Amino acid sequence: MDLVIEGLSKRYPNGVQALRDVWLTIRPGMFGLLGPNGAGKSTLMRTIATLQEPDSGSIRLGALDVLRQKGEVRRLLGYLPQDFGVYPKVTAWEMLDHFARLKGISSGKQRREVVDALLRQTNLHQVSGKPLGSFSGGMRQRFGIAQALLGNPRLIIVDEPTAGLDPEERVRFHNLLSAIGEEVIVILSTHIVSDVSDLCREMAVINQGQVLLGGDPLQAVEGLKGKIWRKFVTRAELADHSARFPVISSRLFSGRTLIHVYADAAPDASFEPASPELDDVYFAAIHGKIGGAAPPPVLAGVA
């Protein structure tokens, strides 16, 4: 079952064009949606999760029309939002049990099994009797994914899940996600490039409401071979270089400023060739060096 998004657009009342004619086809497996803050990721996520209406366009999940058949979609949906709260005095177990019942698991025995299993899977079994208000950030995220996994969803949407987690929690979280079955569509929306490079076999880069580029991350990186150049510069030189060269990113590396430039050939002798990473794909796309404003109807280069 694929998720097919066609011509989706959304404009907020204050004039912001959050989605601009988005076309995407997402197949089962981990799909990464990469883009900066304000790119339209959350709007897209919420629209797919039946929480928001677009101005135009359509979304199909298999044979279901997501926009018009919300009830049916919700039966197959697991959603972990970017910002959520909890009822402070309710325990994790009770809350999961309640959601399980709402998701349609009516047999008490089955529910108990499912909730137990999920709590173990997310490593929350020990604290299942504690009130949610006492959970740390990482624990809350794990609770969030646990409820998203209830009821064997076929479509899981995870919005910025690792922001605010420490490295170990991040690893744990990644393990959780990757253990999800192969038949399930998991859309991971994030601005942390390494999440996508670690987990996803397909991705799309989105900015200012438009899909700039999509496909297999490895292939995208391959496509940049020989086009990325690096140089260390001082703080004073930075402004000058940004004006003269197509700088796509600058960061600090061991205390020195390192810039990456996108060009078919070395801009000048002071530049070294760099081995491209997914970061470079991301920055290059964001800066309009690769990808296009009007994406083709079908994704190219899918394995």
Place this chain on the structure above:
Amino acid sequence: MKALAIAGFELVRRIRMLSTYVYFATFLAAGAFFTIAAGGGLAGANVSFGSSKVFINAPYALNQTITALGYLGVLVTAAMMGRAVQQDFEHETFHFFFTSPVSPRQYLAGRFLGTAVVLTAVFSSIAVGCFFGIHFPTVDQALVGPGRVAAYLHPYAVSVIPNLLATGAIFFALGALGRRMMPVYVSAVLMLVGYLIAGSLMKDLDNKWLVALMDPWGNRAQHLTTEYWPIADRNTRLVPLEGYFLWNRVLWLGVGAAAMGLVFARFRFAQPSVSARKATAPEAAPPAAPAAPARRVEANASGWAYLVMLPRLSWLAFRETVKNVYFAVIALAGMLFMFVSARALGSLFGTNTYPVAYQVVELTTGTFALFMIIVATFSSGELVWRERDARMDQIHDALPIPTWLPLSMKLLALLGAEALLTALILVSSLLIQSFKGYFHFELGLQLHFLFTVFFPDIALACVLAVAVQVLVNQKYVGHFIVVLYWLATLFAPQLGFEDRLYQYGQSPQVTYSDMNGYGPFLAGLRWFNLYWALAALAVAITCHLFWVRGVDASWRARLTGARGRFTPRSRLWMGAAAAGFVAAGAVIFYNSHLLNPFRTESDEQEARARYEKRYRSHLDDPQPKILDVKVAVDLYPTERRADLRGTYRLKNETSQDVSAVLLNVPWDVTIRELALDRPHALESVKEDGLHTAKLQSPLKPGEEAALRFDLGFGERGFRQRGEMTAVAGNGTFLNSDLLPHLGYQKSRELVEDKERRKFGLAPRERMLDRDDPRGLQRNVLNGEADFVGFEATVSTVPDQIALAPGYLQREWQQGGRRYFEYKMDGPILDFFSFLSARYQVKRDTWNDVAIEVYSHPGHQYNVDRMVEAVKASLAHYARAYGPYQHRQVRILEFPRYATFAQSFPNTIPFSESIGFIAKVDPNDPEDVDYPFFVTAHEVAHQWWAHQVIGGDVQGAEMLAETLSEYSALMVMKEKYGAQRMRKFLKYELHNYLTGRAFERKKEVPLSRVEGQPYIRYNKGGMVMYALADLIGEDQVNAALRAFLERNKLKGPPYPNSTELLADLRKVTPPDLQYVIDDWFERITLYENRAIKAGYRKREDGKFEVTLKVMAKKVQADELGAEKEQPLQDVIEIGALDDQDQPIALERRRFDKSGESELTLVTDRAPARAGIDPMNKLVDRNVDDNTVRAEAL
């Protein structure tokens, strides 16, 4: 079923919350408390359901308690129902629910159902509390009637649960669709406004349907349905679901259903729409970071710097509080209520007074204070929680600001908001005055009152509200606690907690009089202001200590924080506040408890019970009677004291020896001399105010003696309540209560059965039987004199005029004081008064009678009207009854501390507030000229009381009050015409019916009246008017003349109502004799009702009106249980035009009760028609005598 699952989860969640138990316990306690208090089980508490004859577990009483506490529950309903859906937005858990395969309808239904069940369970605690209260050991079992389960359940079925569902649906919908709690609060306020406006409209009898429907809780509608129910009904009947009440329920359940319909239709599982402010626009790539700034900025973190910042920060917080929709809505709702209430400013009988400054400001502050309290309650929560609600608290708490800064800032902002509202009150007052065409604003007075008398109480309330929020640290529970506190202070005096020293924020009431300004009230007020201000300071310092800063809000963390903040400087402030508090408290205690003993309501009752227990055995002891009174009264207005010196000439008019004379002098009067002119020993019991003069040799029958007295009366310091106002800076009004009285004073006994039982006294009859010869030996006023000679010299300050009954013989100045000597030229009743003020005098004459009106300068609005009334009355009564016995009539204004007019011999003191500032609109036929009426009534007393007075038996007051009321009605009829009397009679009937519903012991027929005002004034007036209408005014007056002639100025045996009735029977035709029996000797009510009326035009241009009416007569017993009587009566039928003026009236004899069809011929087309259209007969229902006439 998923909806049930959701409901169940919500139920379980709420059961785990502490707040649910707090609510349950509170309502249970309240129900128990009120029931126990009403049952006399709490010493000192005085709660009743209007009459102590209504059982505390009667259907009516239970209904009152349960529904009243249910109204308090609106806060809980709003909090729970509003949050039922809104909490998912507040907790940000909506994502989970909205993406689950539950339909929005199941979700809504589940939440509503779950919350409704919890609320029902919580409110059920009221009935449980009542039940528990009934069985509490200290409750007086005589007040407990047979218990009925239905009586407990019925109020839930018709009131509590429908209210919960209807108002709950509205709150639920607002919370779900608005996604914020503020709209819920505001809707609760608006409902409250509807309820209050309905209340203020209730005074006008023409608005009943509007009143019944406006109030969402059905309280006013219930009241209208039961207002005339006598005791018997209240003890047995459940409030029926019919008429006003039924339609109110239908309307509001409909509104609730509509709200639910709306929310079901419009609610979507969707992301809350991003508001314009919140949507983030993607940023363009930021430019490269600029070079670091060249110079470093110094941050100044000293205490002074923050103090300087405080005004600006407070201003910002103030703007936040004030500049939002909800504040504006609450303010507007309050202003609306103010303006609606102002319509009926000071009205009596539906006629208003001039909107003088003090009256308007009392009205506006009285009505708006509630809204200011609402603002304080909710805004304090919002202010204290602002950073936490915005999730900015961690950033905020980590700033280097001192902890006192946010506290002060929020407090100042709240005070600023309240000051703004106070200014709004001022503007409203001025607008009200202007709209009524009155421009004497007295701005200085209004500002002074608003900002120095009214505002301090509000400011104290604000400090308390903030403190509760800080200490409780839970916003919604905080609201509830603050509201509980207000209610507690409201009910505290009734529950026996009368001392204001321990009630935060309470200060003595201030009554402003145009005559006497603030009088003695400001002293106490100022001390209390200081006292509570110091307490508020201590409270504020405590808030500072326990302010929640950082993420740990546990008490351990707060205690640690408090210890840290309790610096030496802090200790100093706290110590100073505490010390000042104690000092001010000591001053108040000294003044209100030691200098002027503090007597609660209970203490007063105890004193009276003690008097009876000790001295009742002396009731029939022979005592001399007073023949002559000479008294010298020295008034010291500025020092608030008076001296009274005088002599009584006494004579033993009994046939037995008098061996001891009982002398009663009020216990708080200083006695410098009290002695007989014969050898005697004086035994004094000061606390009872009783002094027994034991004569060495007894006073023989016919012997005379003299009593000399020298008394001092005055006040020092201030009191908490019951401030002495008799001697006032301007407007002194003393009466003969201060002079010694002889013999056992029956008037000092406790009257109410419930109170008597409390002190172990058996219930007693209020008065002796109508024909009891013992009673006829004394007059009903007091037993110590018949008619006495009177002479008085009154002195006062030079710029005031002093008055006493009598003709002015001489006036002179001496020793810086002004003296007036008065003397009566004939014997008068032993009842006098002394007044002194700076008066403006209007003089006029009628024949050879001097008419004088002494009024306060500026209050001349109705003086001419009063003079006219005196002239009209003198003329009418002289013609009807006989000559006036004096050569002067004087009307004297006194301050509004009392609101009556009284008739002394040729002297009529008249309160400032009931006649002098009345505004009678000459162009409005509906405006009743009550200054005229009251004047006529008081002048009539010069005949009916001062020429003839009844014996000390049942029915004696009929001779004075009923006849005066009747006389005044006839004078009104003469001046305004019979057509205009309808509205007046309607008010008389209304007052009678409501009065009997609150009867405290038993109702009696008119000729046996025992002091009940609703009988002797209202029923009496109506009945006599109807009698005169039926048999002719001249016949009635002839009877009254005969009665008067026979008994004029005669001593014992005094006349009684039996004698008057005999005279009336002589002038009544045989076929109408039943009227005397029914109306005077029995309690008779008609149930007359118009069913249909139609008319058609005849060929001769006249109209034939066909009426279908119902006529029925019942007789009631003393508690109101009724039995139908056969009908053989003459009743008037008639038609009215569209101004409610009669166009045809005819008397018909109805010889069977039930429905009849009649026809009537009129000259004009009728608008309404029916039976007894002028409301002349005492009827069970005031409004149903006429119906719209339809053209056939």
